[in-house]
Amino acid sequence: MSPKGAVMICGHGSRDERAVSQFNAMVEAMKQTHLADYDVESGFLEFAHPILRDGFEKLKAMGHKKIYALPGMLFAAGHVKNDLPSEVNNFAHENPDIEVLFGRDLAIDPKLLMAAKERIEEALAGADDSVDRKDTLLMVVGRGTNDPDANSNVYKVARMLQEGMGFGRTEISYSGVAHPRVNAGLREAMKLGYKRVVVFPYFLFAGILIDRIYSHTDEVAAEFGDVEFIKAGYLKDHPMVLESFAERLTEIDTGDNNMNCQLCKYREQIIGYEGDVGTPQVGHHHHVMGIGTDGHSHDHGHHHHGHGHGHHHNHDHGHSHGHSHDHGHSHSHDHDDAKKSTGS
Structure with missing residues (x-):
C-alpha cells in the first residue's frame, strides 16, 4: 500500500x-x-x-x-x-x-493537560497521603523564552492544572531566559507556608534543563527540611502527547x-x-x-x-496565522514579492 x-x-x-x-x-x-x-x-x-x-x-x-x-x-x-x-x-x-x-506547535491542549495530570499523579502516588491537595503547592516550570506570549502559556497550563487537580496554590518558574528561575521561585513560594511542593517540568524531553530543575529543587529542599518536595516527571512519550502530534497533522488538512x-x-x-x-x-x-x-x-x-x-513577517496582512505556510500558493511563492509573507 x-x-x-x-x-x-x-x-x-x-x-x-x-x-x-x-x-x-x-x-x-x-x-x-x-x-x-x-x-x-x-x-x-x-x-x-x-x-x-x-x-x-x-x-x-x-x-x-x-x-x-x-x-x-x-x-x-x-x-x-x-x-x-x-x-x-x-x-x-x-x-x-x-x-x-x-x-x-503543540500549544495548550486538553490532551497535554491530561498527560501533565497523569505525570503529577504518578509522582504523588508514592507520597504520604496525609497532606491534602489543598495544602500542596504546584510549581509548574516552563522552558523560558524571550517571547512573553510563550512564557504566559505556562501560567495558563498551571492554572488549568491547579483548578483541575485541586491544588491549594500554583506558582510558575522557568529553567532559563525568563524569571524567576526555579530556585528563586521555590524560595519565594516557601513564604506561603505550604507543607508540600510538587515541582512539575512542562517539558517534552530530558536534558540539561531538566537536570537543572531537579537540582534547583534539591538545593531549596535542603534549606527547608520541614517541607516535602516532590519531583514530577516531564511529559516524554505519554500516549496523549502522541495523540496531540497526530491531531496537529489532521489540522493542516482541515485548515484548523x-x-x-x-x-x-x-x-x-x-x-x-x-x-x-x-x-x-x-x-x-x-x-x-x-x-x-x-x-x-x-x-x-x-x-x-x-x-x-x-518574508518581512509583517504580521499585518490580515492573516489569522493560518500557519499552513502556503496561504493558497503552495509554497512556490514568488520570492520577489515581500508581501507574500508566511505567517507564523
Whole structure:
C-alpha cells in the first residue's frame, strides 16, 4: 500500500544525548502508531543530527510532492515563529514543485493537560497521603523564552492544572531566559507556608534543563527540611502527547492549524517588546546547526541564501496565522514579492 503522504517532524535538538534519543523514540513510536500510513522523517534545528534539511531531502528523494512539517515543540516562541519557517521556506524556495505545509506547535491542549495530570499523579502516588491537595503547592516550570506570549502559556497550563487537580496554590518558574528561575521561585513560594511542593517540568524531553530543575529543587529542599518536595516527571512519550502530534497533522488538512496570534510580539505591539513587530522571518541557528554531541557541524552551507526570502513577517496582512505556510500558493511563492509573507 502506498503511503498517504510525507511527514517531517521538526525537533529542536540538544547537546544532550538523552533528549535526542527520547525525541527519536517518540518519532519511532509515531511511525508505528498514528503515522503508520505515512513516510516519516525527522531532523533537528540545532545541536544534533540529522539536521532538518537532511529529512526534507530524504522525503524529496522518495518522490513526495507534498510534505507536512510538524514542529516537535510545546509552544510557539522564536523557534516555531521564525527559525523553523525559515528552514521550511528555504527548502520550498529551492523546490518549487514540492508543497510544504507547516503545522502549529503543540500549544495548550486538553490532551497535554491530561498527560501533565497523569505525570503529577504518578509522582504523588508514592507520597504520604496525609497532606491534602489543598495544602500542596504546584510549581509548574516552563522552558523560558524571550517571547512573553510563550512564557504566559505556562501560567495558563498551571492554572488549568491547579483548578483541575485541586491544588491549594500554583506558582510558575522557568529553567532559563525568563524569571524567576526555579530556585528563586521555590524560595519565594516557601513564604506561603505550604507543607508540600510538587515541582512539575512542562517539558517534552530530558536534558540539561531538566537536570537543572531537579537540582534547583534539591538545593531549596535542603534549606527547608520541614517541607516535602516532590519531583514530577516531564511529559516524554505519554500516549496523549502522541495523540496531540497526530491531531496537529489532521489540522493542516482541515485548515484548523491556526497559531494563537492574538498576543504575538511579531504581529502586535506588546508592552516592552514594541520593537519586535515586523521582525524578518529568518533563522538564527546556523552557527549551531548540526553541532551536537559529536562536535561536528553539518550545516551544508544553507545560510538562508542571504535573502531572508523577503518574508518581512509583517504580521499585518490580515492573516489569522493560518500557519499552513502556503496561504493558497503552495509554497512556490514568488520570492520577489515581500508581501507574500508566511505567517507564523
